[in-house]
Amino acid sequence: MKKIILPVAIVLPMVLYAQNxxxxxxxxxKEGYPVVGASVYVPNSVVGEKVTDGTISNNALGTITDDHGNFSLEVPKSAKKLTFSYDGFDTETIDLTSKSVYHVVLRSVFDDLNLKEVVATGYQKIEKRKLTSSVVDISxxxxxxxxxxxxxxxxxxxxxxxxxxPQTGSPGQLSSIQIRGNSSLNGVKDPLWVIDGVPMEGNDVPNLKDKNNLDDLRNYSIAGLNPDDIESITILKDASATSIYGARAANGVINVVTKRGKKGNLNINITANTFINFMPDFNRINLLNTNEKVDFELALAKRKDLSFRSGNGDVARIISAANELxxxxxxxxLSAETLAKINALRNNQIDWWKELYRTSIxxxxxxxxxxxxxxNNYYFSLGYYDEKASLQQVGFKRFNLTLKxxxxINDKIKLGVSILGASIIQNKYLTxxxxxxxxxxxxxxxxPYQLIYNADGSYAYDENINPNLRTDSDFVKFNIIEERENTQNTLKTLQMMSNFDLEYKITKGITFNSLLGLQVERNRSEKYANENSYYNRAYVAGTRYYDSSTKTNKYWLPLGGILKNSSTDFFNYMWRNSLNLEKKIGKSELSGLAGIEIRKDKKEIINTNTFGYNDRNLNNIPVIFRNSSDALDENYRPFKNLEYENAYVSFFGxxxxxxxxxxxxxxxxxxxxSNLFGVDPKYKYLPIWSVAGAWNVSNEAFxxxxxxxxxxxxLRTSYGFQGNIDKSTSPFVIGNYSTASITQGNTENTIVVLSPPNDKLRWEKTENLGFGLDLGLFRNRVNLVLDWYDRKSTDLITLKNLPQETGFTSTSINYGSITNRGFEIGINTTNISTEDFRWTTSFNISTNKNELISAQPSPNQKRPLGLNKPNDAIWTVPFAGLDKNGLPVFEKDGKIVSTNDFFALEDPYAAFMPGYFVQSNLNETQRLALFQYQGYNSPKWFGGLSNNFSYKNFEFGISGTFVIKKTVLAQPSYNFTQVDPGQNYQNEILNAWSPENTSSSLPRIIGRDTPEAGNAYNWFGGVDDMNTYYAFQNLAKDLSYFRFTSIRLGYNFPKEWVKQAGISNxxxxxxxxNLFVISNGHKNYFDPETYGSIYAQPIQKSVTVGFNLQF
Structure with a gap:
C-alpha cells in the first residue's frame, strides 16, 4: 500500500501543477513608482463561485502587489486575461500570451496628477486634483x-x-515635532496624531532636556503602533486642512492610515529583522584619564586658597589621613608612603563606559x-519588537495584534471593524x-580610578557623592552598579484602539457615515528599591530627626524595601456621524460633509507608597508618621487618587x-x-473655520x-483659524488638601488655594494665511511644491503677576500672542528611469521665523521676556574674555569692565565677614537688561534629502536630515568657583588660566581665599540666582549638521528561484x-540633537539585517 501511495503523492502534484x-x-x-497593494486577478474566474457581470463574486484567483509593485500568481492554463485595479487608477485588463512575465502601467484617473489620487485627511478622502490645502502624503x-x-x-x-x-536615544520615546513652528506658550505644542480617522490622546512630549522628565518612563499611544501595519501617512499643515479637527489642531495633524485587506487570494507577509545597537563613541566626551585626574587633584590639594569640597577626592583623603595636608x-x-598610596590610584584604570553601556542585539x-x-476583506497581523538600549538594563518590548x-452587506451598507492592540513593557533602574x-x-x-568592587568582592562606594547627606562620620553609600542591581523601574501598558464604522448609501452621491472610536489604555508603573540601594538609604536619611529623650538621631521611616506603584486607567471614546455629498452636474462637481461629533476622555490615577517592604513574603511595615504634615508629604503619602474627565461636543461641515x-x-x-472652558457663556464655544481655493492652470486651453x-x-491659497487647548489651566478655583497650625498646638485640615477663578479663560486661536504652488516639469519627472505661510496665534494662556494683597502671586489669563512665518520647498525628481535602472531623489528645505508678540513676565523671571524675538530665544551675557588675573570681564556700554562693575557688586559686611554677603545693587529689571539676544534654538533652515536607486533585483537608498544655524548653549565644562576634586572633568580644564598659562581663555580656578578673586567667587558660586555663568556668550554657538539617518541595501531574489517553494517574493x-553625522562641531557631546544635555541617552547607532517573505 505504501508503495502505491508514494508514487501517487509524487505524481499528483505534478499533474495538478501541469494544469496551471x-x-x-x-x-x-506612469512615472515608474510601484503601485503597492494593487489587486491582480483573473476576470470571469473564481474558485467555487460563479461570475456575475464580469466581476468576481467571492474567492477570486488573484493576489495583491507587494511593497515594490511585484506580483506572482498561479493561474489556470486556460486563463486568457488578467485584470489590475487600484483606487484612483483606471482598471487595466491585459491579454495573457505565452509569456510568463508582464510589466503593467496603471494610468491615474486624472492625467495631471503625479502622486496618489486620493488623500485621506481623517474625515474624508479628497482627490488631489481638488485639494486646496497644504498636505504631504507619504507612502x-x-x-x-x-x-x-x-x-x-x-x-x-x-x-x-x-x-x-530626537531628544534622547532611549527606545520608545517620541521625538519633538513641530509643524510650522510653535503656536502656544504653555499649552500643547505637539501635533495631533490621528489613526484611521480617530484622534489619539497621550502623545504630548515633555521637554526631555529636563532630568526629571528623563527619569520617568512614559507611554505614548503612537509608540504602541506597529510600523509594519501602516499603509500611509498624511501630514496636514495649514488651516484649510486642519480646521476640521477643531481646537486641538493648531500644531498640525499627522493622520495615519493602517493597512486593510484587499480583494484577492490569501496573502501572507512575514518580516524578520535583527539589529545591533552600538555602544556610543565616548571619546567625544574628552574626559580626564586616571593619570591626568590624579595629577589634577594633587595640584588642587596644594593650593591654600581653595576650600570648596577640598576634602573630596581620594588624593585629598589619602593626604589628610596621613596628616600631611x-x-x-x-x-x-609628601612622604614616600603617602605618595605610594596616591600612585596606586593610577593603576585603577576603570572603563566606566563599558560598565554602564553595551552593544546590544x-x-x-x-x-x-x-x-x-x-x-468581505480581512487583515490580521502579529508583531513583536524587542530593543535593548545601549545603556544597560534599559529596554523596550512591544507585542502587537491587529485585526480588521x-x-x-449589500449594495447600500458597508461595515468595518478594526482592533489594534498592543502590550508594552519598558524597564530601567531608578535614576x-x-x-x-x-x-x-x-x-x-x-x-576614573573609582573602583566598582573592593578586594573582598563587596561594593566600593563613591565617597564623593552628595556630601550634604553625610551623617556624622558616615555617608549615604552609593555605587551605581549596586543601584542598578537593587532597583527597578518598570512600566507595563495594555493598549487597545478600536474602530467601528458604518457607511450607508442613501442614494447616488449621498452617503451616511458613522464612526465610533475607542481608545483604552492601562498603565502599571512599579518602582522598587530594596534596602541595599542608595535610593532607599537616601529616602530613609531624609526622615532623620533628633530624639531629645535619647539624645540620638532617629529615622521615622521603617527599614526595608520601598515600593511605589502607580496605576493609570485611560478611556477615550469618539462618536462621529456625518452626511457626505458627491455630485457632478456637467462640468461642475459638488462635495460636502456635515456632521456632529461627541468625545469624552477619562483618566484615573492611583499612586501608592509602601515602605518597609519585603519582596520575598510581600509584607510591609506600616509607617508611623510623626505628624499630619509628614503624612501629606507627596514623598511619603501612602495613597493618592486623581481623576480627570473632559468632554467635548462638535458640529462641523x-x-x-x-x-x-x-x-x-x-x-x-x-x-x-468643552467643559474645560465656558464659565462665561461668551467663551463656551469656539468657531473654527477656513476658506481655500485652487487653480489648475495646466488644465487651461491656453x-x-x-x-x-x-x-x-x-496655484493654491487658504485662510482660516486653528484652535488649541491648554489643559494645565482651569477657570475654576484649584486647591490642594493640606494642614496648618491655626492655633498654637492644634493642627487643622486646610485647603491651599493654588489659583483664583477666571471665568474669562478661553481657547487659544491661530490665524493662518497661506499660498502654495504645485509644479510638474518634463512629464512630471520633476515635481516642485512651494508654500509660504503667515500664522498668528492669539489668546495664548500665560501667567500674569498679581498684587500681593490678592493672596496669589500669579494667575493664568488669555494674553499672549506669537507669530510664525515661513517658506517651504519640496522637490521630487526621477533622474533616470530605464527598464533595469531607476534613480529618484527627494529633497525638502524649510525656514520658519517665530516672534513673541505679547506675553506677561513670569514670577522670578531668569531671562528677558524677549518681545519681538523668537519664543525659544537664547540669551547670553557679553563675556569679553579674562582680565590679568584670569577672571571674567564683560562688555558694557562699549567698554570692557570687571565682574564687580558689570553686576554692580558690593560686600556690605566686608569689614568683619568679607565675602559672605555679596550682593548686586541692580534690581531685577536692570539685571535682565544685562543679557543680550544671541539667537534661537529652532533651526533657521532644516530639511531632508533622500536618494533611491534600483538596478534589476538590487535596491539602494540613502536618507539624511539637516539643520542649518541652530543656536545652542553648551554646559560649561567646570564652574571656576566650584571645582570639586571629587568629580571628573573634561580635559580642557587642564588648560584653565593660571599664572603659568596666561594665554588661556578658560577662567582661573579660584577659591574664597584667592587674593584676586574679589566678589567673583561668591557671585558665581551661588549668589547669582540668574545663573549667568551658564549664559556666557562664549558658550553659545550656531550649530549646523547633516545626519545620515538611513543607509539601506536590498536584494529581491529572482522569481524563478522562489516560486517552486510557493513563495511569491x-x-x-x-x-x-544614524551611522554618520557631519557637523560644524559638537565637541564634548555625543550628538548635535542632544547638544547641551548632560542627562540624555545618546542617539542610537544601529545596523539591521532582515528578510521579507511574501506568499
Whole structure:
C-alpha cells in the first residue's frame, strides 16, 4: 500500500501543477513608482463561485502587489486575461500570451496628477486634483526603516515644514515635532496624531532636556503602533486642512492610515529583522584619564586658597589621613608612603563606559494575513519588537495584534471593524534619587580610578557623592552598579484602539457615515528599591530627626524595601456621524460633509507608597508618621487618587466646488464646546473655520502648448483659524488638601488655594494665511511644491503677576500672542528611469521665523521676556574674555569692565565677614537688561534629502536630515568657583588660566581665599540666582549638521528561484541607521540633537539585517 501511495503523492502534484502556470511581473504608475497593494486577478474566474457581470463574486484567483509593485500568481492554463485595479487608477485588463512575465502601467484617473489620487485627511478622502490645502502624503513603503520602535523617527526629514528632533536615544520615546513652528506658550505644542480617522490622546512630549522628565518612563499611544501595519501617512499643515479637527489642531495633524485587506487570494507577509545597537563613541566626551585626574587633584590639594569640597577626592583623603595636608599646602613634599598610596590610584584604570553601556542585539518580527472577495476583506497581523538600549538594563518590548474586517452587506451598507492592540513593557533602574544617579551624567563625573568592587568582592562606594547627606562620620553609600542591581523601574501598558464604522448609501452621491472610536489604555508603573540601594538609604536619611529623650538621631521611616506603584486607567471614546455629498452636474462637481461629533476622555490615577517592604513574603511595615504634615508629604503619602474627565461636543461641515477640473473653492466650519472652558457663556464655544481655493492652470486651453515642458501647474491659497487647548489651566478655583497650625498646638485640615477663578479663560486661536504652488516639469519627472505661510496665534494662556494683597502671586489669563512665518520647498525628481535602472531623489528645505508678540513676565523671571524675538530665544551675557588675573570681564556700554562693575557688586559686611554677603545693587529689571539676544534654538533652515536607486533585483537608498544655524548653549565644562576634586572633568580644564598659562581663555580656578578673586567667587558660586555663568556668550554657538539617518541595501531574489517553494517574493535587506553625522562641531557631546544635555541617552547607532517573505 505504501508503495502505491508514494508514487501517487509524487505524481499528483505534478499533474495538478501541469494544469496551471505562474504569471509574475510588476505594476507601476506612469512615472515608474510601484503601485503597492494593487489587486491582480483573473476576470470571469473564481474558485467555487460563479461570475456575475464580469466581476468576481467571492474567492477570486488573484493576489495583491507587494511593497515594490511585484506580483506572482498561479493561474489556470486556460486563463486568457488578467485584470489590475487600484483606487484612483483606471482598471487595466491585459491579454495573457505565452509569456510568463508582464510589466503593467496603471494610468491615474486624472492625467495631471503625479502622486496618489486620493488623500485621506481623517474625515474624508479628497482627490488631489481638488485639494486646496497644504498636505504631504507619504507612502509607508518609501520611509519604512527597520529597527525603529516608533513611526515618528521614520518621518524625520521626509516633509517640508515638519521639524523632528530626537531628544534622547532611549527606545520608545517620541521625538519633538513641530509643524510650522510653535503656536502656544504653555499649552500643547505637539501635533495631533490621528489613526484611521480617530484622534489619539497621550502623545504630548515633555521637554526631555529636563532630568526629571528623563527619569520617568512614559507611554505614548503612537509608540504602541506597529510600523509594519501602516499603509500611509498624511501630514496636514495649514488651516484649510486642519480646521476640521477643531481646537486641538493648531500644531498640525499627522493622520495615519493602517493597512486593510484587499480583494484577492490569501496573502501572507512575514518580516524578520535583527539589529545591533552600538555602544556610543565616548571619546567625544574628552574626559580626564586616571593619570591626568590624579595629577589634577594633587595640584588642587596644594593650593591654600581653595576650600570648596577640598576634602573630596581620594588624593585629598589619602593626604589628610596621613596628616600631611597642611605641610603639603605649605610646600613640603609628601612622604614616600603617602605618595605610594596616591600612585596606586593610577593603576585603577576603570572603563566606566563599558560598565554602564553595551552593544546590544535586538529583534523585530511581524506577520500578516490578508485577502478578501466582493463581500468581505480581512487583515490580521502579529508583531513583536524587542530593543535593548545601549545603556544597560534599559529596554523596550512591544507585542502587537491587529485585526480588521470589512463587510459589504449589500449594495447600500458597508461595515468595518478594526482592533489594534498592543502590550508594552519598558524597564530601567531608578535614576531619580539625585543628579549623579542618572548614568549618563554619572559617567561624565565619576573618577576614573573609582573602583566598582573592593578586594573582598563587596561594593566600593563613591565617597564623593552628595556630601550634604553625610551623617556624622558616615555617608549615604552609593555605587551605581549596586543601584542598578537593587532597583527597578518598570512600566507595563495594555493598549487597545478600536474602530467601528458604518457607511450607508442613501442614494447616488449621498452617503451616511458613522464612526465610533475607542481608545483604552492601562498603565502599571512599579518602582522598587530594596534596602541595599542608595535610593532607599537616601529616602530613609531624609526622615532623620533628633530624639531629645535619647539624645540620638532617629529615622521615622521603617527599614526595608520601598515600593511605589502607580496605576493609570485611560478611556477615550469618539462618536462621529456625518452626511457626505458627491455630485457632478456637467462640468461642475459638488462635495460636502456635515456632521456632529461627541468625545469624552477619562483618566484615573492611583499612586501608592509602601515602605518597609519585603519582596520575598510581600509584607510591609506600616509607617508611623510623626505628624499630619509628614503624612501629606507627596514623598511619603501612602495613597493618592486623581481623576480627570473632559468632554467635548462638535458640529462641523465642509463644502467644495470644482468647475471643469480647473477651479476649486473649499470651505470648512467647526464649532467646539468643552467643559474645560465656558464659565462665561461668551467663551463656551469656539468657531473654527477656513476658506481655500485652487487653480489648475495646466488644465487651461491656453496652457496646452507649454505642457511638453510644464506638465502640471496649480496655484493654491487658504485662510482660516486653528484652535488649541491648554489643559494645565482651569477657570475654576484649584486647591490642594493640606494642614496648618491655626492655633498654637492644634493642627487643622486646610485647603491651599493654588489659583483664583477666571471665568474669562478661553481657547487659544491661530490665524493662518497661506499660498502654495504645485509644479510638474518634463512629464512630471520633476515635481516642485512651494508654500509660504503667515500664522498668528492669539489668546495664548500665560501667567500674569498679581498684587500681593490678592493672596496669589500669579494667575493664568488669555494674553499672549506669537507669530510664525515661513517658506517651504519640496522637490521630487526621477533622474533616470530605464527598464533595469531607476534613480529618484527627494529633497525638502524649510525656514520658519517665530516672534513673541505679547506675553506677561513670569514670577522670578531668569531671562528677558524677549518681545519681538523668537519664543525659544537664547540669551547670553557679553563675556569679553579674562582680565590679568584670569577672571571674567564683560562688555558694557562699549567698554570692557570687571565682574564687580558689570553686576554692580558690593560686600556690605566686608569689614568683619568679607565675602559672605555679596550682593548686586541692580534690581531685577536692570539685571535682565544685562543679557543680550544671541539667537534661537529652532533651526533657521532644516530639511531632508533622500536618494533611491534600483538596478534589476538590487535596491539602494540613502536618507539624511539637516539643520542649518541652530543656536545652542553648551554646559560649561567646570564652574571656576566650584571645582570639586571629587568629580571628573573634561580635559580642557587642564588648560584653565593660571599664572603659568596666561594665554588661556578658560577662567582661573579660584577659591574664597584667592587674593584676586574679589566678589567673583561668591557671585558665581551661588549668589547669582540668574545663573549667568551658564549664559556666557562664549558658550553659545550656531550649530549646523547633516545626519545620515538611513543607509539601506536590498536584494529581491529572482522569481524563478522562489516560486517552486510557493513563495511569491523573498527580499534580503541590510540597513544602517544614524551611522554618520557631519557637523560644524559638537565637541564634548555625543550628538548635535542632544547638544547641551548632560542627562540624555545618546542617539542610537544601529545596523539591521532582515528578510521579507511574501506568499
Amino acid at each position: 502556470r505562474t504569471i509574475s511581473g510588476t505594476v507601476k504608475d 509607508m513603503d518609501k520611509i519604512n526603516q527597520k529597527g525603529v520602535s516608533s513611526v515618528d523617527q521614520m518621518l524625520q526629514g521626509q516633509a517640508a515644514g515638519v521639524s523632528i528632533t 597642611d605641610n603639603y599646602k605649605n610646600g613640603k613634599e 535586538n529583534q523585530q518580527y511581524s506577520a500578516s494575513i490578508s485577502g478578501g472577495g466582493d463581500r 474586517d470589512d463587510f459589504k 531619580d534619587a539625585g543628579a549623579f544617579t542618572n548614568p549618563n551624567y554619572y559617567s561624565r563625573v565619576v573618577n 465642509t463644502a467644495s466646488y470644482t468647475y471643469d477640473n480647473r477651479y476649486t473653492v473649499f470651505g470648512s466650519l467647526r464649532y467646539d464646546g 496652457f496646452e502648448p507649454a505642457k511638453e515642458v510644464i506638465s502640471n501647474l496649480r 523573498v527580499k534580503f535587506t541590510v540597513e544602517g541607521r
